[in-house]
Amino acid sequence: MARSKTVKSRVKAAAKKSARKVVRLKPNKAAAKAVGNGLPRPSAKPWGQVGRALEGVKILDFTHVQSGPTCTQLLAYMGADCIKVERPGVGDITRGQLRDVKGQDSLYFTMLNGSKRSITIDSKHPKGKEILDRLVKQCDVLVENFAPGALDRMGLTWEHIHKLNPRMIVASVKGFGPGPYEDCKVYENVAQCAGGSASTTGFRDGPPLVTGAQIGDSGTGVHLALGIVSALLQRIRTGRGQKVLCAMQDGVLNLARVKLRDQQRLAHGPLAEFSQHGEGIPFGKAVPRGGNDSGGGQPGWILKCKGWESDPDAYSYFITQAPVWGPICDLIGKPILSMKEIAEEQSLRATGTVVEVDHPGRGKYLTVGNPIKLSDSPADVRRSPLLGEHTDEILRKVLGYSEKEVADIKVSGAITPPEKPGKAEAA
């Protein structure tokens, strides 16, 4: 009782305060200008101590594998509360993929799901659906990257979500946008082929190549994160949520847009910056694989450098762009970084780009921190959650279920793995 009174009086005081603010701003245009058109006055608090950029934003995180988790992890780094929903007993499939420590969540999972909370819910169980509806009402954004139609089959159609919470932003990664391939399930390399990256990568006398950078998965996740933040900003004006869709094909094409540029330039003559032009080899109808040509209009190539005899990564990209000639010369003789060197590079640790976290099962591991640095919003990089680690906490503290209700939910089977056949009989 005492607590709710305090909360009530705090809310009253805050309402009074904000009402006073509005009254002051309205008639006085000069004052409004000085404070930035309705924005609060610049905080006088020390940098980094005003809470994180996305604090207060709640994400219903229905993502799995890589593309969706990349997106929600970035949002979590920015301060959003990411509640990851996983299937009881199973979880995100990557928990068990490419395991390096027996019986423990893999690096694949842990490096993409840190700074989130995990709740297990069977989304097809009636009680599970009820819990999900409650989460939909509480959260600001639902992020998912299921196969096309899977969310609808769970009953979480746009209409259903929008009815429960008209402010909800529903953000999805799919392989393709609307069109002939929209029903396809897609993984990374298909997206690299469909988005025009593979056909333009590799040497011209060899097959198309996929790149090790996960431009289809992680790249699309990054695009989606920007879409979500934009929709959150728009919601401040409109008061309503919207759908955000990022197709992996579109994401790859966006990252390979210089190749689409070159495709169009081909109609006006050979691409003079490609080494094949210098060698007198004619162009075909499509942009050729560029090998290590720079693609920026200046000659460039990968060259062996110091230590190449024993170090497979001892190569340097050399480009003769006039304005950077001096710095390039300064760099000659220094290796390009290998993954081993990146992992050990102290400057990356210092900036929080590479972070060591401690996992209760697998011990310490390195993860990639927030690559997007905000001067007033330090990233909080935490280890990934164990499967269902926060189920109780979310049911009680976020959704307000009582002890008794939580106990009933547990018995219902909505948040626990199904009993193994034979176990019940044996008992």
Ligand code: COA
């Ligand atoms: N409770 C109950 N069921 C759940 C569940 C939960 N908590 N979470 C997932 N499921 C179910 C889904 O409802 C779906 O069931 P349905 O087929 O009966 O509708 C089922 O699990 C499988 O989901 P799906 O997304 O089809 O997984 P998949 O392993 O067959 O396919 C992908 C994986 C990645 C290929 C596919 O999800 C996809 O194409 N996603 C979009 C593109 C993408 O993000 N690709 C890159 C991944 S890095």
